[in-house]
Amino acid sequence: MRSGDRVRIVAPAGSPSREEVARGVELLTSWGLRVELGEHVFDQWGYMAGRDEDRVFDLNAAFRDPGVRAVIAARGGKGAYRIVDDLATDALRRDPKPVVGFSDITHLHLAVWSRCRLASFLGPFAKSHDTYTGPASAESLRCALMTTDPVTLHRDASEATVDVTVDGTATGILMGGNLIAIRTETGAGLPSLQGAILFLEHQRGTGLGEVDRALTQLTRSRALDGLRGVALGQFLGFDRDAEDPALGGWGIRDVLHDRLAALGVPVLGGLPAGHGNHPPTIPPGHPGDHRHSHRNPHR
Structure with missing residues (x-):
């Protein structure tokens, strides 16, 4: 423009x-x-x-x-x-x-x-x-x-999802956004995610079970088949879940890792994008480069 x-x-x-x-x-x-x-x-x-x-x-x-x-x-x-x-x-x-x-x-x-x-x-x-x-x-x-400047996001060690990682490298079209919105479009308006890197973030107001349900529905519907990678933004409002005895010591990291590691694709957590303060603008529909390893943990 x-x-x-x-x-x-x-x-x-x-x-x-x-x-x-x-x-x-x-x-x-x-x-x-x-x-x-x-x-x-x-x-x-x-x-x-x-x-x-x-x-x-x-x-x-x-x-x-x-x-x-x-x-x-x-x-x-x-x-x-x-x-x-x-x-x-x-x-x-x-x-x-x-x-x-x-x-x-x-x-x-x-x-x-x-x-x-x-x-x-x-x-x-x-x-x-x-x-x-x-x-x-x-x-x-x-x-x-x-501008035509590239958009690059870097992990933030303070984000709740920062430890949810599966090593690997992937390149694909960036897709995604709010987890509940993506789940709502399952079986209706959700485009094919074949060859995509899926970005997910989640707002305050729901519990661990709702995140689990959403990811399970996406998995069972085969909507996540063919993904090349997952990029995790902010999942807010889960800070004290690990202290709740009714949750068996699980927090948001456990739910995300349990559901996403089984996909067999690279997962990069800790991106400071979503419903938190100072959110960046990211471009779904553009090619994305997704990397995580112990040697290159930030891109």
Whole structure:
């Protein structure tokens, strides 16, 4: 993208605050982009940003407008899974443009790849002066949108998944996003993961059993057949599980290793990407290089 390009902010899932969107507009404008808002960005219907038909209308209007060069989700939340069947992916295939968002927006990324084979950007709605995204997140998104610089993630020893590793090297198309969103698309809109490196992250609010169920469902459905590697981002909210006697001493590392090591592919844990502070922007649909060994533990 270049200075002067138009971008459209939409709300395919949860409803954002006006203050958040205003700070997002401020930041994007400072990059020289011309920012527009979808017609229904500030609607609310239950826990979603307006009715299904209105949320998908805003998305499809952006897809069909040849002057819009990127579509940015104002937030995640819940609801994107309800509208994926009605996306105007034919228009997006004819006029490719990046879709940006994470968490529940994973549903859109999977649909765009499955139907159009288009890469997208798994990243936050960057807001100026924000303690959650912050300058590093904003710069990561700017580089992804407006430069051709490569995206490289390095392990962080403080992440809960850092010890979940299986040595090896793999190259493939990067796919994935939020674990629960990927599980929800099983049997419906989940694209083939043959030859892919699967990135997984998980938000707060569910227990070890829910992670186990999700990974088991993906395994039993054969959705993970043909994977070349797994990259693990942040799995948050499991810090004290190993102290819970009802869990038999298991924590999130144990569940992930138990389910993923059996796949027989390299696994790289500890990537600082997901629902934690200062999330980077990563590009599902792009070729990825995934390495882990005792000699090269960081890439």
